[in-house]
Structures are given as structure tokens and as C-alpha cells.
């Protein structure tokens with residue numbers, strides 16, 4: 001058993017508690033410091049976790065912090081990442097890796113230049129659903145994958161996030177906010193994307209915030225809130241992807257993958273676990289596949305929104321001297337695909353992607369076993 005990797009979190013907003021609780025499931029991680037430009041938020045986070053409340057510079061100056069977790073809003077990601085890398089810290093960044101590929105490229109180059117590890121959300125594909133679907137495809141359960149559908153429907157942030165302004169500004173929108181979960185899941189199963197075509201529009205020009213304890217009442221919308229896209233994968237598979245903050249009610253699946261011999265249906269990629277269903281041509285009904293690895297949290301509960309396995313995997317990789325799974329290269333490729341859908345929507349022409357990536361290697365069951373044991377001991 002290695003000495004735990006000491007972690008400092010920058011950004012103590014809405015998602016902070018889910019990281020703190022989520023990371024506490026993994027014995028390989030120790031949260032030692034928290035920071036936020038809003039000092040009061042850092043103090044609340046420190047009181048909640050027992051970590052030290054710091055300024056950003058103070059956290060980055062601490063010699064005991066080995067890995068920084070950047071969970072600031074998307075438009076702040078690149079600048080905070082640059083600060084953390086300049087301080088010599090390994091880094092894990094929330095999605096999207098940056099608000100533009102240009103900014104993300106600079107982050108990648110800096111980590112590379114300094115020989116520092118760089119990981120990025122989403123990490124949900126490391127859960128049992130993503131691993132099970134990928135194993136089924138690799139085993140030929142649906143034959144050759146031909147097509148896929150993915151539907152990002154409204155997460156209704158106006159009803160629960162105290163200030164969802166950033167979701168309706170550049171760096172946000174359904175594509176950059178929720179798209180990474182769905183596209184990462186598709187790349188995990190089907191490999192890299194080679195070309196995209198998209199169309200998009202703003203639904204309503206203003207949104208009303210109804211969340212309890214809200215900090216804003218209305219938001220002017222500055223990015224498309226409804227996008228329709230087709231993705232061509234290097235494998236030849238074609239995906240139809242909708243990403244929307246305008247679809248409040250529907251009967252759509254999350255993700256389905258269609259092969260020459262059958263169909264796979266995947267659960268919400270915003271969570272880690274849940275039923276992966278297979279129906280081969282001629283089967284009388286859908287069959288739930290046995291999970292390829294243990295779940296990280298109880299399916300169908302709010303535990304699915306806890307975060308941290310990507311950080312735990314990066315930390316274990318740091319100690320073991322091996323590659324991690326939720327890589328910045330994967331996150332960059334997904335950001336490139338999403339940004340290119342936006343470019344295509346603007347020009348009306350398809351876009352060939354300049355980037356590609358390797359499919360992440362499958363994980364073993366260690367993380368699920370650790371995480372579930374902790375959750376069951378401290379529910």
C-alpha cells in the first residue's frame with residue numbers, strides 16, 4: 001500500500017462537496033488543502049473536510065500538495081491549470097479541459113514540457129457501465145458497430161444550481177457542459193472521431209432561474225442551447241447526437257450503439273453504473289449484461305454524481321509509474337469534436353478533425369471494490 005497522494009482542490013463551488021465525498025472513498029487520496037478566489041467558500045469547504053483553507057497562491061506554494069484538482073468554471077480552467085503546472089503540480093481538470101482547444105493545447109504543452117501528469121474529466125467511463133459496454137463491443141456482442149445515438153437532454157440547472165450563468169455563456173452550453181460525458185462514452189466504445197457535422201440554435205434568449213437560494217434570477221443566453229450533430233468515427237461507425245438545454249421532457253435513450261448483430265443500450269453517462277442492455281437480432285427481449293467490473297456506487301442513487309475516480313486513478317498511476325486512464329489527450333479530442341461541431345454549425349460545412357486519440361485501456365475492478373466498501377461503511 002502506497003503513501004496516499006496529497007491533493008489540493010482549487011474551486012469550492014457547487015461541485016466541491018461531490019469531489020470531497022467522492023475522493024474520500026479512495027484510500028490512495030488525502031485532501032489536504034482547498035482554495036477559491038472567494039475566501040469564504042474556501043473556509044466553508046475547509047470546515048466541511050478538515051483540509052486547510054488557502055489562497056490559490058498559498059495552496060500552490062504548499063510542498064505537501066502533489067496533485068491539484070481544478071474545479072473552477074470552464075472559462076477559468078486554462079489560467080488556473082497554467083498556475084498549477086507552473087508550480088510543479090500534477091493536475092486533474094474538470095470538463096471541459098479548457099473553454100477552447102487553443103487554450104487546452106497550451107495546457108497540454110505545458111504539462112508535457114514540465115513532465116507533469118495531466119488528467120481530465122469526465123471519468124464516468126471508468127465505471128461499470130462504460131467498462132461493461134466496451135467489453136461487450138470488444139467481445140463482438142453486437143458484431144461490427146455501425147451506428148450510435150446519444151441524447152443530451154436538459155439537466156434543468158436553472159432549478160437546482162444557485163448560479164448557472166456559466167452554463168449559458170461561452171465555455172458552457174449543453175455541448176461543452178454535458179457533451180463531454182456522452183462523447184467520451186462513445187469514444188471509449190467506438191474509438192476516435194474523424195469528422196463532424198452540426199447545426200445549432202439558441203432556444204430562449206433568456207432563462208429564468210428558480211433554484212432555492214439562487215444568486216441570480218435571469219440569465220441572458222450567449223451560446224447555442226440546442227445542437228444536432230452527426231459524428232463519423234475513424235472505425236466507420238456513424239453517430240447521431242443531440243445536445244440540448246431545450247428538451248425538458250422526452251422518451252429518448254441516453255446512448256445506444258447499433259451493430260450488425262445487435263444493439264447495446266447504455267445508462268446515463270453522467271453517472272458510473274447502471275444497467276447495460278443487450279439485444280441481439282432475434283432475441284425475444286433485452287438482457288442485462290453482468291458488470292465487467294464492480295460498480296463505484298449504488299446504481300440509481302445520488303452516489304452516481306460523486307466524483308473522484310479519475311483523480312484516484314491518476315494518483316495511483318503517479319505512485320506506480322504507469323499511465324492513467326482519464327487522459328488529457330482523450331479530453332482534448334472530445335473538446336476538439338465538440339468545438340468542431342460548433343464550427344460546422346456556424347459555416348454549414350462538415351469539419352474533419354485534426355486531433356485523434358487512443359481508446360483508454362480498460363480498468364480492473366479495484367476502484368469499484370474500494371469505493372463501494374467505503375460507501376457501505378459510511379453511507
Ligand SMILES: NC(=O)c1ccc[n+]([C@@H]2O[C@H](COP(=O)([O-])OP(=O)(O)OC[C@H]3O[C@@H](n4cnc5c(N)ncnc54)[C@H](O)[C@@H]3O)[C@@H](O)[C@H]2O)c1
Pocket residue numbers: 010011012013014015016035036037038041056071072073074076080094095096166177
Ligand atoms: N455543478 C455540477 O453539477 C458539475 C458537475 C460536474 C462537473 N462540473 C464542472 O465542475 C466545474 C465547476 O462547476 P461548479 O458547478 O462547481 O461551478 P461553481 O461556479 O459553482 O464553482 C466554481 C468555483 O470556482 C471559483 N473560482 C472561479 N475562478 C477561480 C479562480 N481563478 N481561482 C480559484 N477559484 C476560482 C468560484 O469562486 C467558485 O466558488 C465546471 O467545470 C463544471 O463543468 C460541475
